[in-house]
Amino acid sequence: MAVDYLVIVVYLAGMLAMGWWGMRRARSKSEFLVAGRRLGPAMYSGTMAAIVLGGASTIGGVGLGYQYGLSGAWMVFTIGLGLLALSVFFSARIARLKVYTVSEMLDLRYGGRAGVISGLVMWAYTLMLAVTSTIAYATIFDVLFDMNRTLAIVIGGSIVVAYSTLGGMWSITLTDMVQFVVKTIGVLLLLLPIAVVKAGGFAEMKAQLPTEYFDPLGIGGETVFTYVLIYTFGMLIGQDIWQRVFTARSDRTARWGGTVAGTYCLVYAVAGAVIGTAAKVLYPNLASADDAFATVVKDELPIGVRGLVLAAALAAVMSTSSGALIACATVANNDIWSRLRGIVRPEGARQHDEVKGNRVFILLMGLAVIGTAIALNDVVQALTVAYNLLVGGLLVPILGGLLWKRGTAQGALASVAVGGLAVTGLMAAYGILANEPVYYGLLASLAAYLVVSLASRPTDAAVLAAWRERLAGRAPAHDNASETVSEQVPAAQ
Secondary structure, X not given: OHHHHHHHHHHHHHHHHHHHHHHHHOOOHHHHHHHHHOEOHHHHXXXXXXXXXXXXXXXXXXXXXXXXXXXXXXXXXXXXXXXXHHHHHHHHHHHHOXXXXXXXXXXXXXXXXXXXXXXXXXXXHHHHHHHHHHHHHHHHHHHHHOOOHHHHHHHHHHHHHHHHHHHHHHHHHHHHHHHHHHHHHHHHHHXXXXXXXXXXXXXXXXXXXXXXXXXXXXXXXXXHHHHHHHHHHHHHHOHHHHHHHOOEOOHHHHHHXXXXXXXXXXXXXXXXXXXXXXXXXHOOOOOOHHHHHHHHHHHHOOOOHHHHHHHHHHHHHHHHHHHHHHHHHHHHHHHHHHHHHHHHOHHHOOOOOHHHHHHHHHHHHXXXXXXXXXXXXXXXXXXXXXXXXXXXXHHHHHHHHHHOOOXXXXXXXXXXXXXXXXXXXXXXXXXXXXXXXXXXHXXXXXXXXXHHHHHOOOOOHHHHHHHHHHHOOOOOOOOOHHHHHHHHHHHHO
């Protein structure tokens, strides 16, 4: 394993070096949070694919393939579909807004009244997303070094927190691009063909496994529908995804670069399911389906290649973890802390050193993520809670604001409150992993949005006019766009 260890150590050292490089580029708030809005198509596509394809998509995707066969691709496939829908229908408009957070978009659209409550929901989602990604370090380091779970989380999480704190989005962008290349080589070009060959090829796989393993809907139609609701719609509204859209150099880059990344996700989904199916042939009696990835890597790959593929798994986890971390810190600082500070101490609302302030928040949120990951055991439940709250509470007011001019601030607030409470109550009643909470919570959120919006006064014409100007890209593009929004909020309220 010495060669494999060397590959991993060099990889981790490279991540820290890129964090140091990014620190020299991040001189302003725009550079630190959204890479100066300067990413071209290649960098944008690679980093967008990297953030959405995390540990759940890699280790979990292979596990679903082990359990259900080719239909196990549906979870990651719906992520790709969501990214394609975001890129084709919404990304250009989102990029032209020139904001930093989803809550700022809601403030612009509804007149500055939805920021704090939507920020709290988005913060909870991004925090749980970062936590679940951080927990995955334990699996990878256990395979590599037979390491204690807590120590693995601390080491992996500390590396991500370090390079994210140093250089912000520039560090994360560069590391994600490297991680995208490593994942492509490790999973698609090495692990996929080797696993299929070791299993005897597709003909042998079909001979060894039940026919349902090759049924496109073998996982179940209801499960696929739930994946669409949670992951496809979740891709449309998550702060971690939107913050990457904000890095695009132009709306054309956001549209076409995102389309390439979404297509890559579809390929990655099928690859993970095929690897898992091959693992079922090779190891039919594993105690847990999630062990399939690590088992194939550990037992079937040659020295050196094994280290590279494990680095690919580590890359998948790190890309999602760092993206969720900077999103969590951005929301906590810009949407919650700065607004609350402005209410308590209006004269101190403007922050003098914004880069330092955001760097402090990344460090604080990083420590919170590591601590929560150590205390938490059930990754699936935590991720389900995060996505249920996100989709149930924020999908309707965000898409409603983009598509329906009659939607009002009162309707948006009612939608967030009713949807969030409904999802929480239904998870308590039906269980966290049940499908009903997101189904009924989403319907309740939609009903509240429509009824309250129609019953309240239409949004002020001046607010809608400013919104249309921003959507069209005709409003001034300031690096301090969020400051402008924050300063307008008290007056609008």
